[in-house]
Amino acid sequence: MAAQIYSGEKYASRRREISANLAKRPEFHDSKPLPFMTREEKILESSRKLTLISKHMNEIIDPSDKRELYHLNCEVLGIEGNPMALHGDMFIPALTAQASDEQQEKWLSRALRREIIGTYAQTELGHGTNLRKLETIATYDVDTQEFVLHTPQITALKWWPGNLGKSSNYAVVVALMIIKGKNYGPQTFMVPLRDEKTHQPLKGITIGDIGPKLAYNIVDNGFLGFDHYRIPRTNLLMRHTRVEPDGTFVKPPHAKINYSAMVHVRSYMITGQAIMLAYALTIATRYSSVRRQGQIDTTQPEVKVLEYQTQQHRLFPSIARAYAFVFAGAETVRLYERVLQEVETGNVSLMADLHALTSGLKSVVTHQTAQGIEQARMACGGHGYSQASYISEIFGVAVGGCTYEGENLVMLQQLARYLVKSAGLVQAGQSSKLGPLVAYLGAKSDSTSLIDRTPTPGFAEYVKTFQHIARKQTLKAAQKLFGFMEKGDTREVAWNKSTVELNRASRLHTRLYIVEAFVRRVEEVADPRLKEVLTDLLRLHVNYELLDVAAYALEDGFLSSSQLDYIREQLYFYLAKIRPNAVSLVDSWEFSDRELRSVLGRRDGNVYENLFAWAKASPLNKTDVLPSVDKYLKPLMESARASKL
Numbered sequence: 001m002a003a004q005i006y007s008g009e010k011y012a013s014r015r016r017e018i019s020a021n022l023a024k025r026p027e028f029h030d031s032k033p034l035p036f037m038t039r040e041e042k043i044l045e046s047s048r049k050l051t052l053i054s055k056h057m058n059e060i061i062d063p064s065d066k067r068e069l070y071h072l073n074c075e076v077l078g079i080e081g082n083p084m085a086l087h088g089d090m091f092i093p094a095l096t097a098q099a100s101d102e103q104q105e106k107w108l109s110r111a112l113r114r115e116i117i118g119t120y121a122q123t124e125l126g127h128g129t130n131l132r133k134l135e136t137i138a139t140y141d142v143d144t145q146e147f148v149l150h151t152p153q154i155t156a157l158k159w160w161p162g163n164l165g166k167s168s169n170y171a172v173v174v175a176l177m178i179i180k181g182k183n184y185g186p187q188t189f190m191v192p193l194r195d196e197k198t199h200q201p202l203k204g205i206t207i208g209d210i211g212p213k214l215a216y217n218i219v220d221n222g223f224l225g226f227d228h229y230r231i232p233r234t235n236l237l238m239r240h241t242r243v244e245p246d247g248t249f250v251k252p253p254h255a256k257i258n259y260s261a262m263v264h265v266r267s268y269m270i271t272g273q274a275i276m277l278a279y280a281l282t283i284a285t286r287y288s289s290v291r292r293q294g295q296i297d298t299t300q301p302e303v304k305v306l307e308y309q310t311q312q313h314r315l316f317p318s319i320a321r322a323y324a325f326v327f328a329g330a331e332t333v334r335l336y337e338r339v340l341q342e343v344e345t346g347n348v349s350l351m352a353d354l355h356a357l358t359s360g361l362k363s364v365v366t367h368q369t370a371q372g373i374e375q376a377r378m379a380c381g382g383h384g385y386s387q388a389s390y391i392s393e394i395f396g397v398a399v400g401g402c403t404y405e406g407e408n409l410v411m412l413q414q415l416a417r418y419l420v421k422s423a424g425l426v427q428a429g430q431s432s433k434l435g436p437l438v439a440y441l442g443a444k445s446d447s448t449s450l451i452d453r454t455p456t457p458g459f460a461e462y463v464k465t466f467q468h469i470a471r472k473q474t475l476k477a478a479q480k481l482f483g484f485m486e487k488g489d490t491r492e493v494a495w496n497k498s499t500v501e502l503n504r505a506s507r508l509h510t511r512l513y514i515v516e517a518f519v520r521r522v523e524e525v526a527d528p529r530l531k532e533v534l535t536d537l538l539r540l541h542v543n544y545e546l547l548d549v550a551a552y553a554l555e556d557g558f559l560s561s562s563q564l565d566y567i568r569e570q571l572y573f574y575l576a577k578i579r580p581n582a583v584s585l586v587d588s589w590e591f592s593d594r595e596l597r598s599v600l601g602r603r604d605g606n607v608y609e610n611l612f613a614w615a616k617a618s619p620l621n622k623t624d625v626l627p628s629v630d631k632y633l634k635p636l637m638e639s640a641r642a643s644k645l
């Protein structure tokens with residue numbers, strides 16, 4: 001099953017080898033539990049391990065393999081980030097996609113060797129979503145052939161970029177490019193921030209950390225201001241865009257080509273989110289198979305809480321989602337790598353499809369992942385609330401994905417633009433022009449679903465029902481938009497009046513895509529035993545997801561209430577059928593205890609002994625009487641007692 005999750009036996013067994021290798025190297029392990037460390041201690045500890053990784057990487061992984069590097073980072077550094085997180089996640093991808101060969105020679109090679117540390121500085125105090133209104137300006141000075149970076153007011157300060165505050169000495173900075181008074185929109189520049197020897201900020205640079213956050217606190221998200229800071233013309237990233245010495249602007253083959261680092265993260269983060277969801281579910285499912293509370297049959301002993309249907313309903317649909325997301329994530333990574341290669345040859349035709357797909361997936365997956373992790377926390381009762389479970393940290397890190405790389409409700413609208421265009425083609429009788437991701441919009445719907453009406457062993461009837469729902473909502477929302485426009489609203493006003501409905505269409509389209517990705521993967525499985533278990537999980541998934549959106553199919557009679565009853569019964573049937581495999585389904589992700597960092601979710605199942613040992617290790621328990629008691633509480637009680645006398 002691990003080979004299914006990790007897209008092949010080769011990587012699944014490499015993960016095992018890497019974990020086994022690390023198990024023998026205590027210097028790579030956390031020196032104490034992360035929740036017992038201050039932020040400063042965590043950053044120091046992470047930097048220590050990062051240095052070890054850099055030194056010994058070649059002995060443990062193939063450094064050219066992104067997945068092996070990711071696994072090494074998960075095991076050693078963990079999810080709370082590290083001082084070079086953005087270096088790998090965005091700085092290197094930005095240089096790879098946007099720097100010219102010459103620039104890559106100069107900077108990418110140094111970045112890959114870790115001679116320099118970089119980040120991606122785009123968001124500002126006043127603007128994150130609306131890139132066209134960023135306020136940092138890069139004005140071209142023809143005389144000196146330099147760009148002058150400047151922060152004209154406080155809202156123009158770069159704010160949020162990861163590892164900008166303290167760790168990075170370079171950044172790919174996004175600024176509005178002004179040449180001879182003309183605004184050429186957001187462009188990307190390679191900018192030195194700190195002296196390479198002393199690490200002191202360079203003259204003209206104001207820089208620092210933005211302070212503690214909900215989670216992800218090992219990362220020094222930072223602020224950055226420029227005071228008429230000069231960089232050479234050749235620091236504009238020039239793989240696709242160019243500015244000649246005389247200030248002539250050479251347009252790229254696609255207007256949004258320099259948004260590629262964002263598309264890179266959106267493509268990869270689907271897998272990252274699936275893994276974090278699987279972390280939380282591993283912890284909660286294992287714990288639920290140890291925790292005994294209450295009886296189902298009063299003549300029998302107390303049961304494991306995993307026997308309760310409500311507990312299964314709380315956890316198993318999310319287990320199915322984690323599988324669905326990892327399968328969909330593998331597809332987005334493949335598409336991203338393909339588009340990257342095609343762009344190299346000048347073919348930008350798939351950029352819009354990739355952008356639409358990843359915008360929708362990013363939004364739906366992060367939202368459902370956060371929901372699933374929070375349910376996993378609650379499934380652990382009181383112990384879920386303790387940081388010993390580590391689920392609150394996993395939640396805090398994962399939920400950041402709802403905001404970064406484009407706020408979810410904004411990114412759903414990016415997909416909606418694509419859907420509306422497609423709906424326009426359908427309306428104009430040009431369905432043959434629809435791309436493969438939206439071809440279903442042009443198909444004719446049956447009048448009713450055949451779920452429970454015809455014996456179909458596969459998933460075709462479910463897929464058709466999801467298609468019907470997504471098609472109906474897309475065409476309806478587009479119609480609403482067109483209707484407002486026909487009545488005289490501008491497109492922008494009409495758009496704003498239709499966005500709740502448009503975003504619903506985007507979610508339904510994305511949920512359909514996730515179901516289809518799951519079906520595609522299960523159909524490929526050759527081993528009959530694995531196929532059976534995955535088919536059960538997929539059955540659970542389609543029934544659960546369909547119930548969740550059933551209102552759309554009930555309102556036009558596509559599904560009847562008796563079909564809904566059938567879907568419910570199927571859901572309950574598959575909850576019970578999956579129960580014996582539940583622990584194996586989470587164990588199949590093969591997370592080591594080191595990687596999970598959860599006292600509650602350890603493989604040995606010794607929950608109570610482990611919790612007690614953890615509590616005893618708490619720094620508060622080093623002494624029996626705390627200084628705060630000596631200083632305040634004792635005098636308080638003493639004076640209360642004295643006044644009573």
Ligand SMILES: CCCCCCCC/C=C\CCCCC/C=C/C(=O)SCCNC(=O)CCNC(=O)[C@H](O)C(C)(C)COP(=O)(O)OP(=O)(O)OC[C@H]1O[C@@H](n2cnc3c(N)ncnc32)[C@H](O)[C@@H]1OP(=O)(O)O
Binds near residue numbers: 131263
């Ligand atoms: C290997 C194993 C697995 C590894 C897993 C690793 C996981 C790693 C995970 C986590 C890492 C954590 C790191 C987090 C770091 C976070 C970083 C950041 O947050 S960086 C900042 C991100 N900021 C944003 O995302 C801003 C969001 N805003 C935008 O993107 C844009 O402003 C916009 C909303 C897209 C709007 O842009 P704009 O105003 O310029 O355009 P529009 O007018 O709306 O649209 C015009 C047309 O352009 C099309 N478009 C827009 N973007 C793109 C694109 N990227 N590609 C192609 N086309 C694009 C848009 O669709 C419009 O098209 P038409 O409708 O006109 O045809």
Ligand SMILES: Cc1cc2nc3c(=O)[nH]c(=O)nc-3n(C[C@H](O)[C@H](O)[C@H](O)COP(=O)(O)OP(=O)(O)OC[C@H]3O[C@@H](n4cnc5c(N)ncnc54)[C@H](O)[C@@H]3O)c2cc1C
Binds near residue numbers: 126127159407408
């Ligand atoms: C953990 C974390 C890491 C980050 N790392 C980086 C980084 O490395 N580099 C970097 O540059 N940035 C980074 N960011 C910033 C991040 O990309 C932005 O915060 C994000 O893109 C959202 O933009 P915003 O903050 O401007 O939100 P806003 O746009 O202000 O959103 C506020 C509200 O307004 C709504 N809204 C905004 N515009 C519209 C619209 N057009 N239509 C309808 N509703 C709208 C949103 O839906 C939301 O409800 C990070 C953020 C976080 C949380």
